[in-house]
Amino acid sequence: MNPTTPTTGERPQPHTADEPETRPRRGRAFVVWWNRMRVMTIKEYLQLYRDRILIVFMLYAFTLEVFLAGSGVSMQLQNGALQVHDSDHSFASRELIHRFRPPQFSIDGEVLHHGESIEMLDRGEAMMVLDIPPQFQESLLAGETTSVQLQIDTSNPVLGFLATSYGEQIVGQYGLEAAMQREGIGLNEQAAPIIHEEHRVWYNANQNDAWFMSVVEMLNVITMFAILLPASAMAREKERGTVEQLLVSPLSTFQMMFPKVLAMTSVILVGTMITIHLILQPFFGVPFRGSLTLFMAVTAIYVFTTAGIGMLLATIARNLAQVGMLTALIFIPMVFLSGAWTPPENMPPVLRAVSAIAPLHHYIDASLGIMLKGSGIGLLWDSILAIALFGAAIYGMSMGYFRRQFG
Amino acid sequence: MNVRRVTAVASKEWREIVRDRMFLALTFLVPVSLMLVVGYGLSLDVEDIPLAIVDRDGTNLSREYAYRYIDSRYFDFKGYALDVHDLSPLLADNKIRAAIILPENFQKELLGGRPVVVQTLIDGTFPFRAQTTKGYVLAMNTSFSSEVLASYISKRRGIPLAQAATSIRPVTLEARYLYNQSMKSDWAITPRLIMVILMMTPPFYTALGIVREKERGSIYNIYSSTVTRLEFLIGKLIPYVGISSANAVILWLIATQLFGAPFKGSLLFFIPATLLYIICTTGLGLVVSVLVRTQVAAMVVTFIVTVIPSILYSGVIVPISSLSPTAQMTAHGLPAMYYTNIIVGTFMKGVGLRELWPDVLVLAFYATGLMTIGYRMFHKRPST
Numbered sequence: 001m002n003p004t005t006p007t008t009g010e011r012p013q014p015h016t017a018d019e020p021e022t023r024p025r026r027g028r029a030f031v032v033w034w035n036r037m038r039v040m041t042i043k044e045y046l047q048l049y050r051d052r053i054l055i056v057f058m059l060y061a062f063t064l065e066v067f068l069a070g071s072g073v074s075m076q077l078q079n080g081a082l083q084v085h086d087s088d089h090s091f092a093s094r095e096l097i098h099r100f101r102p103p104q105f106s107i108d109g110e111v112l113h114h115g116e117s118i119e120m121l122d123r124g125e126a127m128m129v130l131d132i133p134p135q136f137q138e139s140l141l142a143g144e145t146t147s148v149q150l151q152i153d154t155s156n157p158v159l160g161f162l163a164t165s166y167g168e169q170i171v172g173q174y175g176l177e178a179a180m181q182r183e184g185i186g187l188n189e190q191a192a193p194i195i196h197e198e199h200r201v202w203y204n205a206n207q208n209d210a211w212f213m214s215v216v217e218m219l220n221v222i223t224m225f226a227i228l229l230p231a232s233a234m235a236r237e238k239e240r241g242t243v244e245q246l247l248v249s250p251l252s253t254f255q256m257m258f259p260k261v262l263a264m265t266s267v268i269l270v271g272t273m274i275t276i277h278l279i280l281q282p283f284f285g286v287p288f289r290g291s292l293t294l295f296m297a298v299t300a301i302y303v304f305t306t307a308g309i310g311m312l313l314a315t316i317a318r319n320l321a322q323v324g325m326l327t328a329l330i331f332i333p334m335v336f337l338s339g340a341w342t343p344p345e346n347m348p349p350v351l352r353a354v355s356a357i358a359p360l361h362h363y364i365d366a367s368l369g370i371m372l373k374g375s376g377i378g379l380l381w382d383s384i385l386a387i388a389l390f391g392a393a394i395y396g397m398s399m400g401y402f403r404r405q406f407g
Numbered sequence: 408m409n410v411r412r413v414t415a416v417a418s419k420e421w422r423e424i425v426r427d428r429m430f431l432a433l434t435f436l437v438p439v440s441l442m443l444v445v446g447y448g449l450s451l452d453v454e455d456i457p458l459a460i461v462d463r464d465g466t467n468l469s470r471e472y473a474y475r476y477i478d479s480r481y482f483d484f485k486g487y488a489l490d491v492h493d494l495s496p497l498l499a500d501n502k503i504r505a506a507i508i509l510p511e512n513f514q515k516e517l518l519g520g521r522p523v524v525v526q527t528l529i530d531g532t533f534p535f536r537a538q539t540t541k542g543y544v545l546a547m548n549t550s551f552s553s554e555v556l557a558s559y560i561s562k563r564r565g566i567p568l569a570q571a572a573t574s575i576r577p578v579t580l581e582a583r584y585l586y587n588q589s590m591k592s593d594w595a596i597t598p599r600l601i602m603v604i605l606m607m608t609p610p611f612y613t614a615l616g617i618v619r620e621k622e623r624g625s626i627y628n629i630y631s632s633t634v635t636r637l638e639f640l641i642g643k644l645i646p647y648v649g650i651s652s653a654n655a656v657i658l659w660l661i662a663t664q665l666f667g668a669p670f671k672g673s674l675l676f677f678i679p680a681t682l683l684y685i686i687c688t689t690g691l692g693l694v695v696s697v698l699v700r701t702q703v704a705a706m707v708v709t710f711i712v713t714v715i716p717s718i719l720y721s722g723v724i725v726p727i728s729s730l731s732p733t734a735q736m737t738a739h740g741l742p743a744m745y746y747t748n749i750i751v752g753t754f755m756k757g758v759g760l761r762e763l764w765p766d767v768l769v770l771a772f773y774a775t776g777l778m779t780i781g782y783r784m785f786h787k788r789p790s791t
Contacts, residue, residue: 054704061711069719071731096578122758124748140577147579154584154595158535164582165542172549175578176556182577193517193559195552196524199541202498204531212534217715224710232703239623239702318429320622320702321615325433327706328611332714333444342448343536345455345483351448365501368532373499 036251040259044233048267061221062271066279070214079106080163083126085117086110090137092178096148099170100130104162117151127153128163140178203372210284211372216340218275219367222268223334223360226303227327229264231310235323238314243406253403261307268303269296289374295367298384302363305391312398315405334360359387408641412634416642420616424646434612438604438654442661446597453539455483457503459494462487466514472525472551476507481543494528504530505540517555520563597662598754599723602746605655605681606688606717610709612647613692618705621696630787640782644689651685662754671757677749680763683770684746688713690777691742697784722747745769 049055082105086093100107108126111117117129131149139146150167154160180192204211234257237243246256273296280286288295313326336342337351338360344352355361362383369375369383377384424431460473477484485503488494497503508526516523527544531537553575561571620626629639659677662668670677692709699705717723720734721743730738738744745766752758752766760767 051701051704053699054701054707057704057708057711061707065711065715068734068737069715071733122752122756123762124751143574143577145573145577145579147581149581149583151583158539160584162538162542164580165546167582168580169545169549171578171580172553172576175576176553179575179577192522193520193552193555194522195517195548195555196522197527197544197548198524199527199529199544201529201531201537201541204534204537207531207534207537209534212532217719220715224714225707228703228706228710232706236701236703319427319619320706321427321430321619322433324611324615324702324706324709325430325437328607328710328714329433329437329440331710332441332607333448335714335718336445337448340533343453343455343533345457346452347448351444355448369499369501372532375499379500 033255036255037259037262040251040255041263044260044263045267047233048229048263058225058267058271059274061225062218062275063279065221066214066217066275067283069217070210070279070284078103080104080159081106081108081125081127083108083117083120083129084110085112085114085129085131087134088132088136092137092140093132096132096171096174097130099174100167104166121151121153124153127159128167130167141182143182208284211286212340212368214280214284215286215367215371216364218272218280219360219364220335221275222272222299222303223306223363224331225264225268225271226306227310227313227331228323229267229310230260230307231314231317231323231327232320233260233264234311234314235317235320238317239319247406253399257311257399257402261304261311265300265303265307269300272296272299286371288371290370290376294377294380295370298363298366298370298380298387301384301391302359302387305359305387305394308391308394308398312394312401315398315402334358337361338364340364357386357390359390362386408635408638412638413642413645416629416634416639417645420643421646424616424650434608434650435654435657438608438658439661441604442597442600442658443665445600445603446661446666449596453536453543454481456481456505456536456540456543457485458482459485459488459497459503459506461489461491461494461506461508463511464509464513468514468517468555469509472509472513473507475547475551479543479547498528498530501530504536505544507544518559520559595755596723597666597668598750599721599747601655601658601662602684602721602743602750603717603723604658605651605685605746606721606743607709607713608654609647609651609685609688610692610695610713611706612650613644613689614696614699614705614709615702616647617643617693617696618699618702621700622702636782636785636787640693640778640785644693647692648682648685648689651689652682655681655685668754670754672753673759676759676763677753680746680749680753680767680770683767683774684742684749687742687746687770687774687777690774690781693781694777694784697781716741717743720744722751742770742773745773 079102082100084097084107086097097107105128111120111129114131117126117131120126121129129151131151133146133148136146136148148171150164152160152163152167201207237246276292281288309330310327313323313330317323317326337347337355338358339355344355344361347355366375366380366383366387369380424434458476460476462469462473473487476482482505485497488497488506491508494503494506498506506528508528510523510525513523513525525548527541529537529540529544553572556575557568557572560566560575561568564571566574617626620629634642659670663670691712695705695708695712699708716737720730720738720741722738748766749763749770752763756762
């Protein structure tokens with residue numbers, strides 16, 4: 001590769017005498033500018049390439065990590081461990097118990113004493129205990145009201161809610177059928193004023209968790225590298241003192257910062273392509289209903305913007321350890337509050353405002369929109385604009401700060 | 408092992424931390440602000456789901472049905488839509504997440520004693536939210552149908568409404584919520600955040616602390632000194648374990664005092680268990696630091712081995728029981744899950760060593776294992 005051509009002192013030779021002098025000079029300046037950018041970018045690639053362990057872990061993150069997240073994690077109530085405490089042992093009680101079926105519930109066994117069930121809940125061996133009172137069948141046949149008890153470990157409120165709602169559904173249905181049988185008024189499922197519901201889930205008809213989990217995981221991995229790699233590339237120069245060399249070179253602030261961002265962005269985009277083609281599509285069949293090109297374009301803008309956050313952190317921090325801590329400070333709230341786990345509507349107003357400008361939130365919306373909903377630029381322009389505006393602001397800040405620090 | 412040399416290494420490390428004031432500030436600022444931001448912001452309750460309704464019937468009964476949704480705190484009613492075709496752009500643009508479509512003759516059929524079908528459209532992009540939405544709609548429909556059915560029976564058979572209502576619900580489900588009676592997710596989340604934060608920060612400090620010496624070359628001073636490997640590692644880790652323990656106390660105070668999470672267990676059990684967990688995660692940092700050469704790599708590796716697993720495989724957001732067998736294996740292979748058990752047990756269930764000894768044992772096993780690996784792999788005579 002060519003070293004940067006020395007520039008000062010050499011006057012460009014005009015081709016013909018009557019041509020204005022400025023044009024070839026400007027052309028020459030552009031060539032020099034271009035060469036500097038190119039050499040700086042290549043330097044970043046080389047530096048990254050030589051850190052083999054980092055490369056290995058990047059590959060891991062872009063492939064296996066996404067695969068594990070997509071293949072294993074589900075947010076639904078599945079095989080909720082249910083213990084039964086049946087004090088009645090009648091036909092009716094067995095009938096009711098058998099309605100607590102997989103996939104939501106799995107009946108793990110029967111407990112004989114009340115104390116035993118509490119102990120199992122304490123140890124976390126059971127999530128729920130269904131308690132059927134004695135004389136359950138008798139009172140049911142006599143037309144009296146009776147109740148069964150479901151003890152639920154709600155230390156995870158989401159599952160607690162789902163278990164209650166399914167449980168109520170099962171018991172309500174059972175009671176209704178028992179009542180209809182007993183009353184014998186010719187009421188049955190088909191001829192009763194009951195609201196049947198027919199729900200259609202759009203965009204992800206089978207409620208495939210793998211789509212959501214693997215895509216969100218990929219976006220998290222992208223975010224992590226987009227902050228960390230450029231930030232540490234910059235902070236490393238500061239820590240090792242090589243930033244002084246750059247400062248005495250004829251490079252401008254922009255030429256110092258931009259090649260790092262450029263190099264890291266391209267590496268992350270390659271990683272994204274690997275994830276899409278090696279993991280998302282072959283293993284999970286994540287549909288790309290929209291345009292892949294649009295997705296990559298949005299990703300490029302997003303990585304650029306997020307790299308800006310990294311650059312800002314690097315200008316604030318003095319060494320890599322500080323960069324690491326600052327990254328943790330920014331990255332983890334970003335992931336938790338991105339709107340993937342918590343709907344933004346449920347956040348306190350201040351955090352909702354933060355999440356409204358946070359680029360990851362818009363990026364998740366745009367990505368899932370492109371992949372699952374097939375949205376095009378017409379629907380997504382506002383998200384893209386929000387990401388780009390955030391990026392512009394953050395670059396302005398970090399370049400200004402950098403100039404003040406070293407200017 | 409010479410205690411003086413250990414203290415010398417420890418005090419050198421401590422001085423280095425204290426002199427980097429920003430780093431020192433961040434070691435406390437990061438855990439606390441993560442706790443506050445995520446604790447306040449992360450709620451798994453699904454409320455205010457943006458909703459549209461298409462009422463094709465336009466009768467009293469259909470409006471009454473729609474009002475159930477409009478009044479509900481679970482839904483945020485965005486307005487009536489005239490036609491089903493109007494819904495799809497709204498769903499695509501995230502303006503609504505669900506839609507209810509009431510059929511024509513809704514009132515006529517129901518009052519005539521015949522079933523009706525109400526259609527629900529749900530945005531499935533976020534599967535967990537979609538499932539909860541389905542649960543809400545199901546509950547709404549069940550309660551509305553049983554009222555309609557009760558009034559139908561009471562009219563037809565001439566019995567009072569209340570009697571009809573009980574006659575169709577002979578069995579009720581009494582749900583008893585254990586450990587978290589009000590189902591508040593603040594309570595559930597903040598204690599678990601202690602786990603997440605203590606999973607992440609100690610390896611970070613440790614890995615950076617050791618790799619920094621490697622990258623700057625100052626580790627050659629250690630290589631050439633009389634300090635043994637063990638003395639160096641212990642001295643190096645003591646300040647970081649200390650900082651993390653101080654953080655654990657602060658986080659515990661935030662969880663119990665600020666967020667009002669109940670702490671039912673005994674501190675005599677919780678404190679040693681937490682210390683064990685910190686040693687565990689510090690050991691994780693140690694293993695990372697012997698593997699890598701640069702601080703950048705140390706950070707990336709630490710992030711990958713701590714942040715993502717502590718979110719996905721620890722039971723904070725996703726319960727362990729809903730993981731697939733492979734993911735459950737991953738979860739069982741990481742210390743986070745065991746400490747989550749200890750946290751949930753001591754905070755919410757008030758249980759102690761008698762119930763949680765297996766988890767403590769696993770953590771102890773991890774701590775010794777990780778420290779041994781770190782010690783074995785750390786050489787004073789580097790291969791290159």
